[in-house]
Each structure stands twice: as C-alpha cells, then as structure tokens.
Amino acid sequence: MAEIQTLDDRKQLLAQAQSANIFQVAQQLGLKALGSNMYEWEGHQSIWLNPRKNRFNWFAENLWGRAY
Secondary structure: OOOOOOHHHHHHHHHHHHOOOHHHHHHHOOOEEOOOOEEEEOOEEEEEEEOOOOEEEEHHHOEEEEOO
16 A cells, blocks of 8 residues: 555545445455345345445445445
C-alpha cells in the first residue's frame, strides 16, 4: 500500500479506491460467486453486489457500502 504523505497523495488514493470495480475487489478478498450478484464469504451467503451502483450489501451483518 502506498504511503500517504500529502493531501494530494490522499486524494489520489481515494480516487483509485472510488474507481475500483466491486467485483474485482470481491475476487481479491476471496469471495466466491454463487450467482450473478450473490457472493459467499467464509460461509456467509448473504452478500449482494450491485454492479450498477458499485455497492455491496451484507445482510447478515447489516453492513453496506462501496468498494472502498
């Protein structure tokens, strides 16, 4: 991970995170596809990815958000 030293470094890192594809992030985290938008992570089958909004919902944990 890049070291953040300046405000410009932070802005650049945030821009990279915001442009991350939710499916690529899921794959890097080891999530396994169960369907077109449903993924499983360590036995939890309630993670839903929304490619249009680039967001996730993890219903069992009451968590939602973006790829970053």
